[in-house]
Amino acid sequence: MTTHTTSPQTSRKRLVVVGNGMAGIRTLEELLAKAPGRFEITVFGAEPHPNYNRIMLSPVLAGEKTFEQIVLNGRDWYEANGITLFTGDPVESIDREKRTVTAMSGRTVAYDTLLIATGSTPFIIPVPGADRLGVVGFRDLADVETMLEAAAQGGRAVVIGGGLLGLEAANGLKVKGMDVTVVHLMDTLMERQLDRSAGTLLQRELERRGIAVLTGADTAEILGNSRVSGVRLKDGQVLPADLVVMAVGIRPNMALAKAAGLACGRGLQVDDAMRTSDPAIYAVGECVEHRGQTYGLVAPLFEMARVAADRLAGGETSAYTGSVTATKLKVTGVDVFSAGDFSGGAGCEDIVFRDAARGVYKRVVVKGDRLLGAVLYGDTKDGGWYFQMLKDGADVSAVRDTLIFGQGFGGGEGTANPKAAVVALPDSAEICGCNGVCKGTIVQAITEKGLSSLDEVRAHTKASASCGSCTGQVEQLLAVTLGDGYAGEAKAKPMCKCTDRTHDEVRRAIAALELKTIPDVMQRLEWKTPDGCHHCRPALNYYLLCQWPGEYKDDYRSRYINERVHANIQKDGTYSVVPRMWGGLTNAKELRAIADVVEKFAIPTVKVTGGQRIDLFGVKKEDLPAVWADLNAAGMVSGHAYAKGLRTVKTCVGSEWCRFGTQDSTGLGVKLERLTWGTWTPHKVKLAVSGCPRNCAEATIKDLGVVCVDSGYELHVGGNGGMHVRACDLLVKVATEAEVLEYTGAYMQLYREEARYLERTAPWLERVGLDYVKKRLVDDPESRKALNARFLFSQTFSQDDPWAERASGAVDRHEFAPLAQVG
Amino acid sequence: MDQSIKGTAADWIEVGRVEDIPRQGSRIVKTGRGDIALFRTVADEVFALEDRCPHGGGPLSQGIVHGARVTCPLHSWVIDLASGEAVGPDEGCAGHCPVRVVGGVVHLGLMAFKEGCGHE
Numbered sequence: 001m002t003t004h005t006t007s008p009q010t011s012r013k014r015l016v017v018v019g020n021g022m023a024g025i026r027t028l029e030e031l032l033a034k035a036p037g038r039f040e041i042t043v044f045g046a047e048p049h050p051n052y053n054r055i056m057l058s059p060v061l062a063g064e065k066t067f068e069q070i071v072l073n074g075r076d077w078y079e080a081n082g083i084t085l086f087t088g089d090p091v092e093s094i095d096r097e098k099r100t101v102t103a104m105s106g107r108t109v110a111y112d113t114l115l116i117a118t119g120s121t122p123f124i125i126p127v128p129g130a131d132r133l134g135v136v137g138f139r140d141l142a143d144v145e146t147m148l149e150a151a152a153q154g155g156r157a158v159v160i161g162g163g164l165l166g167l168e169a170a171n172g173l174k175v176k177g178m179d180v181t182v183v184h185l186m187d188t189l190m191e192r193q194l195d196r197s198a199g200t201l202l203q204r205e206l207e208r209r210g211i212a213v214l215t216g217a218d219t220a221e222i223l224g225n226s227r228v229s230g231v232r233l234k235d236g237q238v239l240p241a242d243l244v245v246m247a248v249g250i251r252p253n254m255a256l257a258k259a260a261g262l263a264c265g266r267g268l269q270v271d272d273a274m275r276t277s278d279p280a281i282y283a284v285g286e287c288v289e290h291r292g293q294t295y296g297l298v299a300p301l302f303e304m305a306r307v308a309a310d311r312l313a314g315g316e317t318s319a320y321t322g323s324v325t326a327t328k329l330k331v332t333g334v335d336v337f338s339a340g341d342f343s344g345g346a347g348c349e350d351i352v353f354r355d356a357a358r359g360v361y362k363r364v365v366v367k368g369d370r371l372l373g374a375v376l377y378g379d380t381k382d383g384g385w386y387f388q389m390l391k392d393g394a395d396v397s398a399v400r401d402t403l404i405f406g407q408g409f410g411g412g413e414g415t416a417n418p419k420a421a422v423v424a425l426p427d428s429a430e431i432c433g434c435n436g437v438c439k440g441t442i443v444q445a446i447t448e449k450g451l452s453s454l455d456e457v458r459a460h461t462k463a464s465a466s467c468g469s470c471t472g473q474v475e476q477l478l479a480v481t482l483g484d485g486y487a488g489e490a491k492a493k494p495m496c497k498c499t500d501r502t503h504d505e506v507r508r509a510i511a512a513l514e515l516k517t518i519p520d521v522m523q524r525l526e527w528k529t530p531d532g533c534h535h536c537r538p539a540l541n542y543y544l545l546c547q548w549p550g551e552y553k554d555d556y557r558s559r560y561i562n563e564r565v566h567a568n569i570q571k572d573g574t575y576s577v578v579p580r581m582w583g584g585l586t587n588a589k590e591l592r593a594i595a596d597v598v599e600k601f602a603i604p605t606v607k608v609t610g611g612q613r614i615d616l617f618g619v620k621k622e623d624l625p626a627v628w629a630d631l632n633a634a635g636m637v638s639g640h641a642y643a644k645g646l647r648t649v650k651t652c653v654g655s656e657w658c659r660f661g662t663q664d665s666t667g668l669g670v671k672l673e674r675l676t677w678g679t680w681t682p683h684k685v686k687l688a689v690s691g692c693p694r695n696c697a698e699a700t701i702k703d704l705g706v707v708c709v710d711s712g713y714e715l716h717v718g719g720n721g722g723m724h725v726r727a728c729d730l731l732v733k734v735a736t737e738a739e740v741l742e743y744t745g746a747y748m749q750l751y752r753e754e755a756r757y758l759e760r761t762a763p764w765l766e767r768v769g770l771d772y773v774k775k776r777l778v779d780d781p782e783s784r785k786a787l788n789a790r791f792l793f794s795q796t797f798s799q800d801d802p803w804a805e806r807a808s809g810a811v812d813r814h815e816f817a818p819l820a821q822v823g
Numbered sequence: 824m825d826q827s828i829k830g831t832a833a834d835w836i837e838v839g840r841v842e843d844i845p846r847q848g849s850r851i852v853k854t855g856r857g858d859i860a861l862f863r864t865v866a867d868e869v870f871a872l873e874d875r876c877p878h879g880g881g882p883l884s885q886g887i888v889h890g891a892r893v894t895c896p897l898h899s900w901v902i903d904l905a906s907g908e909a910v911g912p913d914e915g916c917a918g919h920c921p922v923r924v925v926g927g928v929v930h931l932g933l934m935a936f937k938e939g940c941g942h943e
Contacts, residue, residue, distance in 0.1 A: 531847060531865040534887040534894035534901075557847040561885040561896040569896050573882040819850035819861060820838040822933065 020045025023285025024117030877915030
């Protein structure tokens with residue numbers, strides 16, 4: 001056994017924190033801000049990770065965030081603050097007499113003051129089989145990892161519990177491709193937070209997403225052998241399941257405290273100073289019971305943390321007096337808010353607003369002149385406003401008549417304008433509910449610390465740093481406080497006149513909100529036109545195609561004519577046709593077929609292109625399918641000379657014939673073209689392979705160019721000819737053809753996923769920087785392999801010859817024939 | 824449903840059904856006075872324009888249809904489907920003719936065809 005004690009040269013008090021979660025670490029952050037250096041601090045965490053944002057586990061499960069994105073304090077933070085951190089080592093006993101704690105590893109650490117923040121554990125309902133493999137709670141990253149592993153196999157999941165956590169889990173598993181059934185004991189979902197109307201709307205929305213919901217359903221048994229195979233309900237119904245998530249509630253984690261003889265009820269009991277029955281021991285978070293209440297939401301934990309930190313820092317007056325809580329459901333695309341009491345009762349008055357077309361339901365409950373509760377579904381932007389009045393016990397009689405319409409109506413002068421609404425808020429108004437930051441604090445930080453950006457405000461005040469839903473309000477505060485001094489968050493231009501959103505914002509929303517059709521995007525992102533325009537529609541079509549390979553159905557009406565009819569329109573309305581010549585190679589059979597087609601259809605002009613193929617000009621639109629059929633018959637496919645996609649792979653002749661050639665550049669060119677043909681990209685993409693540094697294929701002004709050298713292959717990226725010639729940058733040098741192919745796939749995918757529509761690789765590279773591309777492709781092999789894998793996956797859906805589909809008359813037949821002939 | 828319809832004595836000539844024109848798309852009717860492009864909007868309105876942009880003569884039927892407008896495929900002029908007028912700042916007007924839809928059948932009022940105007 002090792003014992004850590006204070007080093008003799010310091011006289012600092014020793015603070016030990018049991019629990020490395022949000023409440024404990026928030027207390028430390030507040031403490032370090034108030035009284036840095038007061039304590040020598042040691043933290044024990046049961047999980048093997050640094051401190052992370054547990055409320056964001058749902059987005060991690062749904063794949064909207066990565067674990068790295070929800071880490072709150074990395075190990076460097078502990079180091080910088082001189083905190084000793086033991087992760088993966090839960091504390092197992094407290095010796096209050098000797099003032100030491102002992103962890104699972106046998107490590108014993110002495111304390112002067114102890115802070116218990118052990119959080120809670122999911123309640124596992126005591127039914128037979130609840131201990132089978134494949135039954136998990138939804139509490140920590142390990143649970144999420146278990147769920148993601150199960151989801152990767154597909155199959156069926158049963159989520160027991162239709163509350164906040166259960167529904168977030170159900171949604172995440174559904175997004176990940178599982179068949180999900182929610183089993184809920186009560187008649188309505190989230191009955192503690194929602195009334196029946198809102199609960200029903202929510203249920204309908206989840207069912208629309210393909211999640212089955214059983215209400216009034218009581219679990220009798222978890223079936224299976226060693227692994228779970230299903231759930232049997234008390235009414236006899238059996239639901240097959242490969243995974244069961246228990247989300248019926250949480251229980252304060254107080255076993256440690258109880259064993260140490262601290263006073264416990266439903267939780268570890270604390271007074272208003274957050275002190276337990278032992279004055280040397282404090283407690284915060286979900287493990288505590290305060291004035292008979294336990295809490296499972298983040299805002300109250302942070303309020304407790306503030307009081308505990310103040311007391312630890314030597315303060316004597318601060319007190320926690322309990323919290324009024326509000327709830328938001330973190331299911332992307334479902335807006336649900338509830339706060340206070342809405343169970344009704346004597347003297348209560350309900351005000352209800354419905355808008356079926358928008359799927360909006362709002363209900364506020366008023367008693368006398370005070371607001372008692374609010375339930376919002378479908379439109380939750382006034383949630384904060386109601387919550388503030390609720391917490392303040394504000395007199396609402398003056399705005400009573402328009403209360404239900406929200407702040408835009410009720411607040412008086414011109415508050416429909418969001419900026420004016422922010423101005424109208426008192427300094428005490430809470431802006432960030434997660435971190436309990438009020439308007440006054442933010443404004444003070446902006447003026448006193450000279451903050452000028454969202455990131456700076458986040459760094460200094462934490463406002464909008466957790467769930468991010470108050471980001472807009474924080475930006476308004478920056479604008480109001482700094483006036484013209486606020487440059488705004490560096491924003492790119494909107495996509496087009498149909499929307500105020502930028503390309504990047506729209507793309508993020510498509511992923512985050514799982515928008516899968518153009519009308520969905522326009523509806524959710526509030527397009528200002530009924531069906532967009534010729535700028536945004538092709539862009540949206542591309543973004544959706546890229547985001548949902550195999551799932552999104554291409555919208556040909558949103559494609560420019562060339563991509564719709566797979567040929568290039570010319571100034572007289574005829575078309576040009578370019579068959580693919582792999583790596584610039586052709587043969588007698590192909591040339592003969594081309595010659596025959598030229599004669600048969602009286603094609604007026606035949607020209608060799610800059611991309612080493614043959615272009616047939618002046619083909620009439622109605623002849624296109626027959627021209628393609630003849631070319632197909634000779635084994636030729638579309639050259640995509642019209643596409644925002646892979647055009648050509650230009651090659652020189654290489655080591656097979658050339659006396660200078662170092663590698664088989666033609667062969668490699670064919671391989672690259674076989675790999676990349678058919679892909680859709682933000683703009684056209686041209687590749688080239690030169691067999692030696694003489695570079696006859698002009699590879700260094702291509703989107704990606706390979707220059708072969710004796711010892712391998714140089715990969716050059718981001719070049720183009722055109723109006724503004726840009727020579728490539730050298731990305732990397734590799735030794736084998738296999739590496740060339742992997743890098744190419746990864747580079748194509750990075751460009752596909754991150755460049756804006758109609759942005760070629762050259763301006764894209766200048767915008768994001770070569771270093772960034774190197775970071776993603778060269779420095780991080782995992783990232784490169786993942787990108788390449790996504791590229792290969794999307795290619796499985798894109799390598800069908802569009803000419804063959806149309807020549808057979810199976811696709812878009814109407815394009816090539818008139819509707820009627822009259823006169 | 825590609826049909827040849829003989830001219831009738833009536834002013835309105837039947838040319839096909841609304842659903843034969845793709846929504847947000849176009850089909851051509853070949854006539855003695857050149858191609859007429861029939862457009863169907865996202866709201867299922869049907870319009871008929873001469874298939875010829877007042878700017879460079881581009882085939883409007885090949886453009887992207889959005890709202891009650893079409894963007895010419897050659898140089899992206901935007902033409903109002905109801906009037907044939909180019910949307911500012913461009914000036915010009917495509918030939919257009921009246922259309923009516925009765926019971927899902929599209930009728931073209933070819934007799935009332937109005938010539939376009941432009942720099943050509």
